[in-house]
Amino acid sequence: MTENFILHEDPISGHCYKIKLTAALLQLPLERRTYSIIKGETRSPEFLETINPNGRVPVLQFGKRSLTQSNACCLWLAHGSKLIPEDHFAYITMMQWLFFEQNEHEPNIATPRYWRKFLGAENMDAAQHAALPGKYALGLSALQVMNDHLTHNHFFIGRVISLADIALYAYTHIAGDGGFDLSCYPAIERWMDNIAATPGYIGMDC
């Protein structure tokens, strides 16, 4: 793949980080254009008109085409690479974890982080305060599912890092910002160390 990739992103977003980490592990160059979600820069008329009518980052642009949804962007970048299992059942199992991340993990683990760290407890409305306990319960449940799986597996799909690990790492490794205590999940902590030790790894602040 010799396309020039442009990532429209906000550096505070774990979704955007997934794409940067994927590109780094694959040594793919990525031009970055940053926008502030908090300042409303992804909802400006120009952004909606030219980048994404849904008003969200990340957007991965290449030539005249673009993709939204972080996991879809990672799948595009990693096509044919070692980050995607060749065996078809292993591939579908990876997809299973990517959907788990979108449906059971991110809404419960990323949102409390955003509310607490960026919006601020004093700016949360009554509905957000009321939703927090439910999100913590479901977030802890998602972390337990991960920990149980990782107790018997080095990475999510056997012994090799894949997009399942990248997608789940993004908001797990900063879950503490949302009030989750990862020290209760030793298999997750060991797994995070393994990811950070992978050649080419970059942190979220890079």
Next chain:
Amino acid sequence: MTENFILHEDPISGHCYKIKLTAALLQLPLERRTYSIIKGETRSPEFLETINPNGRVPVLQFGKRSLTQSNACCLWLAHGSKLIPEDHFAYITMMQWLFFEQNEHEPNIATPRYWRKFLGAENMDAAQHAALPGKYALGLSALQVMNDHLTHNHFFIGRVISLADIALYAYTHIAGDGGFDLSCYPAIERWMDNIAATPGYIGMDC
């Protein structure tokens, strides 16, 4: 594929319906085993031990293997079929809509239906009541994204039905049960008619 498929399901679940609709469109036989989520049958010790330690349906079982996450199950069933685009960019675009469904659509459109229709307003706790307005706002936003796209497209990926349509149809066509008024979205209504007219289509009650 000549495997015998067993679907562990609850008929009230749109997630399970996706898999049944996929199998019906592809004329794949599916043995069904039903459990009641409301009665706690997916959280019984036996279910957790033998079917899914995460306590959820659907689970698609074939031989000694099984998959969770409805969209991953559909990908497995539909591998190599006309429901998955051959062109790689079209395939990744389909994945983009599957992630959209899991992250932006289902949590906001399926959950109000479950609370209103099955739990019952009188049994909803304070956190659920407080969360409803936010879910409605995000659910309407997701429906608008769909309607905008379908205004210019017959199905989600061009002119041919794919798993993106099946996944998004499942909870959209029963969104009224959750309090959403679909008559505001004419492109969605036309698209739902097109899906229901597809040879092999089955409704959710089949």
